[in-house]
Amino acid sequence: MLVDTATAALAGPLVVAGAAKLAAPPDRLDWPIRTGPLRPPWGPRLTGVAEAAAAAAIVAVPGRPAPLVALLAYLALTAVAFGLRGTRCACFGLARLASVGRAHIGVNAAAALVAAVALAAGPGSEPLVRAATGTGAAAVTLAVVVLLDRRARRAERTPAAAPCDRTISGVRMYVTDGCPSCRALKQLLETVEPARREAVVAIPVERGAKLPAPVTGMGVPCAVGVDESGEPVCSPVEGIGAVKALVDGIAVRTSPGARGREDARVR
Template identity: 50%
Template sequence: MLADLLVAVLAGPLVASGVAKLAAPTEKLSWPIRRGPLVAPHGPRLIGAAELIGAVLLIVVPGRLAALCGLVAYLALTIVAHALRGQRCACFGLARLASVGHTHVLGNAAGALLAAVALLLGPGSQTASRVVFAAAATALITCVLLVLDHGARTLDAAKEEQIVESMHAVYGVRLYTSESCPSCRALKKLVAGMEPARRDAVAETVLGPHDAPPASMAEMGVPCAQGLDAAGRPVGEPVSGIGSVKGLINSIVVTAHA
């Protein structure tokens, strides 16, 4: 009974992996094989079909022959995982897992070890029990994959959002005011009440009666301002008016600037 359980458990990952490869559009797979007969688009289909055939053999073949099939399959997967270390993982179709590494090699080696144990124990021919165990193993690994995939996609989305935010983050403000402008004087009082790090990130230029803001703000009235990135380059569109300028100053990334 224990040997049948081990053999059936080994079928679970093969079922999940085979179905995932066959169901996924090949053009969306990060397929790591670049040459030979197993390149995309046929490679994923062939390997997926082979995995499903291997899973069926593990369930229906009687006696030690089933364990031997599992041992051969997982030894082959261990060798392939070792050869593809560092490549993008497409083991389970479109699931966003880490690149092929030691975890993949050790996981497949553990499968080969379980198959060797089953071979020594000598499994019987309890096909019905194997089907139940294999289905449970497939469901379990599918749930684990869904959790890992969701976590990876969430992390990727957060990284992309962080990159976008950093591209538009304001680390400083170039402010243009005039001595004769009441709004400018009111804005200066507001800025004076802000925390020192934010005040220090504002570079003010007081325009004289015959001075004008830069060309990008030539049509704007004072106060007007331009946001700057961490390197001091303009970022975003310039703004004018006390409310818009104050909002731009409030958006300065204080901790990064400090």
């Protein structure tokens, strides 16, 4: 019974992740893979089908093949998370989760370890236990994802003013092509006062590339304020609301200082 419970619990996150990818319009997904057979628009669909099929096999297939499927699935997810660290997480479709990092790698690796232990322990043979456990694990996963997504959306809608006593003369903003949040932020910045908008420099970043200091480890869109010499000031920020608040904090000079403002623009 313990083997069945441990094995089936691994199906919960897979079925939620697969269903979320299949339900989300591909053009709205911040999908991190841009080349190869898993590029949009079919990449999210194929990945979602694979995750859903793996979840079904883990619950329905008797004996050792079930934990073997779970082991292979989570080893693959661990490798993918390692390769995509630093990018936006599209693990659960449109849910706004943290950027791919050590937590993603660790959770998937731990799940692979559980699957390996279940595989070594021997075959389970209680389909009802698997079905009940898989359903419960999916419900818990869905609840956690919804909670994290709502928290992230509230944070994006509520600009947090960074505690900074330095004058911000410009903003370096890091964005990625195909990022829905980046597109939304650019549209939002069109409403900003022209003098402030001109002090913002959007720096394109390749998907999967490591961001430079001081925004290393953040997801896009993110930004950092700079002073008149172009040196970073205060703490970098991440997310639509926080970047917009940073841009709103740019010090706008009057006409006599216009030349100084132009000299201070970020290159």
